[in-house]
Amino acid sequence: MDLFLQQLTNGLAVGSIYALIALGYTMVYGVLKLINFAHGDLFAIGAYLGLTLLTTFGLSQYLGPMGVVIVLAVMVMGLVAVVGAVLERVAYRPLRQAHRLSAVVSAMGASIFFQNALMLVYGARYKVYPHDILPKNAVSIMGFEIPLVRLLVLLTSVLMMVALYLFIQKTRIGTAIRAAAIDQRAAKLMGINVDRVIMIVFLIGPALGGVAGLMVGLYYGQINFTMGWMYGLKAFTAAILGGIGNIPGAMVGGLLLGVIEAMGAAYISIAWKDAITFMVLIAILIVRPTGLLGERVADKV
Amino acid sequence: MKKMSVFMLVLMIGLLGAGSALADDPVRIGLMAPLTGAWASEGQDMKQIVELLAESLNAAGGINGRKVQVITADDGGDPRTAALAAQRLSTQKIVAVIGTYGSAVTEASQGIYDEMDIIQVANGSTAIRLSEKGLKHFLRTCPRDDEQGLVAYQTLKDGGYKSIGILHDNSSYAKGLADEAKTLLDKDGANIVFFEALTPKQNDYTAILTRMRASNPDVVFFTGYYGEAGLLLRQKMEMNWPVPFIGGDATNNPDLVKIAGNAAAKGFRFLSPPVPQDLDTPEAKAFMESYRGKYNGEPGSVWAVLAGDGFRVVAKAIEATGSEDPGKIVAYLKNELKDFPGLTGPISFDAKGDRVGDLYRLYEVDAGGKFVLLP
């Protein structure tokens, strides 16, 4: 039983990162029906930018660990949001009237571009975050030793999800985003500046991906230019699992994916872990063809 | 359709460009390395080292007064691209090719070089079968899986461990090494409590560590790469699990300590051929000096240095035989070259083209994160 709970927390920790990346995926998808294959690479860019900012400004000399994390998060989110907006402007906007698969090819081209750009700028070797940023101690919850950092990651993604949900549901811009998600043309007729809405979505989605990259860097320490591919695929899986376009769905999908992985490795086979995950996914989709929580996309795909 | 004709035109120009290169003067040596893709860091290190060695060789007058030219081709770390790279190199009048890294990748190119009578000196392909096919012109500077398996077995046996966990990453290299070690240990009736593969390039290995811990090994032998080894050590410490880890030669990379942190890496042991930093031969010292001068750091993995050694033995053989005849060069390398002072210890080859000699050393990471050679 102990082992089970231990594996559960392992799974939740990984899953919360998948969830954070999946939030960005799902948001962009909700409005544009676009699978942004470059999203994983925006996440990797976030991880690399976080490292650059951390080492050039020497933030930890002036601030405590929490301060460093918050300042870094804000800066990384800002920068990656700009990259995301530029990506939208250059690679996706000209394709908005085209068939949706055309944009997928453009997204893949962008993904190859970003990945190799990171390799050329930062080198192909692993990059490593400094070890002394976050406290290494663990907190004891119900007799369980859980590293503080894990709680932090979980907390961040839950916070982000709640904030995003409230933003979409309660604010004027959020309403515009929802309107554009249902029918862009109708939204335009109602006086909504759809281009601006899409731009905002492309600021928020990548920002979430970027902050997830920072979290991975801070937590695991090791980053690599190809990491976006793997995490991107996992997050896409998570988004689909929960029901794409659905914000709580991305969260549930991410956490569940992490837990399935951990349980697959724990009780079935480590080497078959990813295959087990996909088998579960396929089984779920056969039973529920639009994901666990259902999709929130009004338009016919 | 216009685009199609433009494309064909570009293709033709590309062809002319490729065909018109001059072939007179320099000695042409190929380098096939994964410059892009998942193994890009290894390939780029290989390129840096071989180019550096070629530069110093040319500065010192070249081979018998002739300059050396290194022609690099990217194999992308993938068999299909490697076959193309090999085709490309074999049209460029090279005497020999250095590389490449992955065993399956090397294998996809072996036949092509052999047909064209080009010598191939692999640097990171340790799969046993590569040199068991009777190819005339194939050599390698890296040891084979069975040799390292034997050393690993000895080390684990000498450690007197009662229960052993073996973890690999399902790459053909790591799996091969793990299998070799396991076969030998099984023969001895050793108690292997855990034998599994992790999925590389996934940051979180806590699920695997948790499961491995439950099987309670006295020692874990990890045959995979330094990136995963670093993370395993780090996450193992976060779990407060004090079990000792032993690694194979793919963990011999200073980045391992950077990833794991000094505290977590301390006490980690690994088997590896020596790297030039640890050798006090004049060749190794001169190499380290020029390397630090040019690239401002230490060479990464031992495999890249082995590519450098491949280049050096080929250059030596061309110089000694005064010929570019592949048959003569290979005969020299296999029969006459004995204990050539390599950057990774003395180099000799056997009749199959495999590197011979007692190569492996046991290293341990000290409290300051330095690799210390154990006696």
Added chain:
Amino acid sequence: MKDVRPVIYAVFCGALLLAPFFLNAYWVDVLNNVGLYAILGLSLNIILGHAGLFHMGHAAFYAMGAYTTAIINTSYQIPVLWLMPLSGLVAGVAALVIARPIIHLRGDYLLIVTIGLVEIVRIALINNVFGITGGSNGIFGISRPELFGFRIRRPEHFFFLIWGFAAITVFLFHRLENSRFGRALNYLREDDVAAEGSGINTAHYKLIAFVVGAVWAGMAGNIFAAKMTIIAPESFNFWESVIMFMIVLLGGRGSIPGVILGAFLIVGLPELFRQFATARMLVFGAIMVAMMIFRTEGILPPRPRRYPAAVADGGGDGP
């Protein structure tokens, strides 16, 4: 305006046919790779381009074909080319079994399921499933193909094998496109509710498209195994599926010349960019984005169907 396309096709075919006599082994081998991916692209085109199914797992069927050939050839010494139909059959049967429960999934859900499929197959191959796939080492020592007693060995020989097969593929798939079956596929791609309403059994047609594409990919796998003589799981990863996917979309969904051009671009360009060394894939990525921006429906999208009144279609060979 007079249609110049036939002239261009003829010039292209002529140039291609002469190419091996003027190019060196390397460029011939590049063309071989282009040809192989053109065949794969054409087979995926049936599924993705014509039936409109978002299928990003085509490498799974390619792998099944290649492994079928490799396993049987190395254990029973049956000549490689004889195994081509069997490779296609294995891939086709697998497609039939796999596709049945998932074929009704829409768009992106099908996409992730097919991605999952290719990952499951790759992981199974790495883990040496049933003890016959050789794990991550793969299978080596596959024999060279022989055709009428001639041993196909050098790139120039493979050129004619591969492009010959590609020509057969083009011919057959062109016929298929213009058959009743092809038209039905296009109809359900545009609007499967309406197609269903007009009496087309959409699930049935989708399934057939899937199986036909898989059979062809399996046969391409046979050629790949024969050409490489060694196959390993890395050759069939998700990225391979992505390459095939991009070939179809970049060239123009549903267009045979488009797919062939796509194969030239996706496989050929990285070779032309070798001079950029480590930056070659960066340039490639940027060019892909640019090509999509300037030709948003692919470079050579299919021309709208025309139905000349005078020429009566014989009803096609569809059911």
